[in-house]
Amino acid sequence: MKIISSYSIKGGVGKTALAVNLAYAFSEADHRTLLLDLDPQGAAAFYFRVSSAKKFNMGDTNSLSGGLRRNIRESDFPGLDIIPSSLAYRHFDIALDGMEKRRKQLRRVLEEFKDDYDTIILDCPPNITLLSENVFRASDLILVPVIPTVLSQRTLEQLDRFFSDEELPLDRLCPFFSMVQKRNKLHRETMAELTAAYPQFLKTTIPLSVDVEKMGLRRMPLLAYSKASDAAQAYRTLCSEIISLQENVCD
């Protein structure tokens, strides 16, 4: 079982669109996939028409994993399940803070699902908290959508520094360019600069697309209603790149 998180300190960079479409692409590739919506806004679950999670006790590891398990919802698409978000997740940090080995609890909880799923995708809220630290330690890959702009460049640097300071495994950090406008000169220059500075940037880029924005209206992954669009193809290519990256790591 592999855990992949969609994370950025910055909001509005395409984290949820990535998590939703990547989960769909993995299930299309015959991976039994679970999408865990950790963002209290609950946008990922909204895209799948799934209502909020029912309240559960987060006091210890067992009740946390039991509560998550009870909230698993089968999506409309084969091989893809969701654990919807809940406003109660705003207390995740407090719950984790009260546990032993508080930075590693999420991994322990998610290990409980290893017989049921091949891939778990985490849609994370845009901040650095104790939950984020748990995500960093739980994930095999941390996908960081980066819009090729100065502000995004700055947040990537901040994240990189945080990983170094906290001695977190930098090789798990996988930035990629999101919402790219190829005709935009600033985008092209920033991409060149960032790729030189961070060689671990994934090759696939996700274009800025109105099709992605329509997900809110269609309430389903882009890949389900616009299979042939450029953005849908890009998400699929990204999924393939991640699978081969994982295979190479395993080799």
Place this chain on the structure above:
Amino acid sequence: MLRVLSQADKNSAVWVLPPGLIPRSLGTTWKVVEQPKTVTFCTFYDTFEWGVWFSGHLLYNDGTEYILQTLTSGWPGTVECTEQGDNIRFWYDFSGKLMRQRLREYLGLRGLEAVATAVFTTQCCDLRNESGKIVCRIEWSCIADEPGRDPYFTSCKILPLRGYEDQTSHVVYRLVELGATPPGTGPFSLLLQRAGCTPRVYTLKPSFGISFETPAREAVGRIIATILTIAESNIAGITADLDTEFLHDYRICLRKARSLLGLVKNIYPLGETEQFRNQLGELTRATNYLRDLDVCALTYHEHLVNLPEPLHKGLSLIFSRLLTERKREQRSVSTNLRNKSASNTIQGIIAEISIVSGHVESAAFQQIGPLVFRGILRRYRKIKTIAQTINIESTDEKLHQLRIECKKLRYLMEFFNEILPSDKSQLLQRQLRRLQGVLGDCNDSSVQQAFLLGWWHKQQADTDSTLTMGGLIALLHQRQQEARLRINKMLSEFTDNKTAATFKHIFKLQAEATGK
């Protein structure tokens, strides 16, 4: 590809629906999104013995391929294997390893024939809630005799979604309100019934419903009538040439009936007994040549494995000629059988033998038990006497005589199995079957050698075939020698003091105790 009404998904639940209930009937509570319908015309196959059905499977062709699927409580389950093909009759006509393996077990030498056809219409439906989320899926299925006809069986399979179990319960509740019922015995008994057939157990060893005290003539008459009825039921299969087992079973039944008339004496007037025996012997002899050809033809695959590759061309030529000869002989036998004379003869014997009054022969009204027990003991002693003269160098004729005596004893014990003490006699019968097995192997090899050599002398031989014929005869001779070596051991076991004491204990004492 259709997987008719498959119940392989352990989470799914099946409900039988009343006529006229359609997916839209659930539209008042959920938004029903209907997927396109799939219509499939299926032909179901089985053998005369219903080998597929009784193995707990269905074999059908959905227009594109053959599908072997499990059948549990009348409902189809897991698809075990599939294969494309045309005009398939026997297990070896398939090429897939698993399909061959399974069907070899279920069919044996039996041939497949179409037993029923049906049109399956399936349609998947999504039930969505007010947010448009799918909360339950349903697979609607209908079975009809022909396309466009009203279905005679409608069912649905409910496929729950994880996390929406309460909705699934709601769907079930609503369906029950609309007349749905639990799965019951499934649609296939009904499907076969509409096709005019019902799977029935076929056996050459039926129960005859006799007891130790049944009058001898009544018991023998009942057994012969039952066996000859089975013989007659095979005639249609022989004339249609569905498989070689029809002729095999037909001959066994005739031989058994003929043998029984000789084994329990003084029940019918001597003249009648001889007349029946002659008639049955004549019917059997009329099929001897075809059976010899069948036995040879059935060994093709075995010889293909045992003979070296350079002889395969010759083997193919020999068997091609054998099959041509078989085809000719089969036509001739069929013509004779079709003109009803065999059937009439059999019916005539059954009618005569079933007449209760009129016979006043000495043993006719004696209890069958003591007669049979004394007969069994007499046969066993005769085998013991012959056994003393058997050694590794005994002639084929001598071994054949031993085999015939063993067969008579086995027939007696099988016919009257119902009145034998079960545990001890089962053990004796097992020993006897083992001995008969090796005697049979030895005799078959000897008969096949003689038959092939006799037949071959009438053929115009080419070099390839002649070489192979040499190889075949050598193989059969070797098999005969191997069987001979095993005979002595089996025979010693069957005639040793312990076995003799068991025979005496069961059959002599009981016959004396009750036969006064």
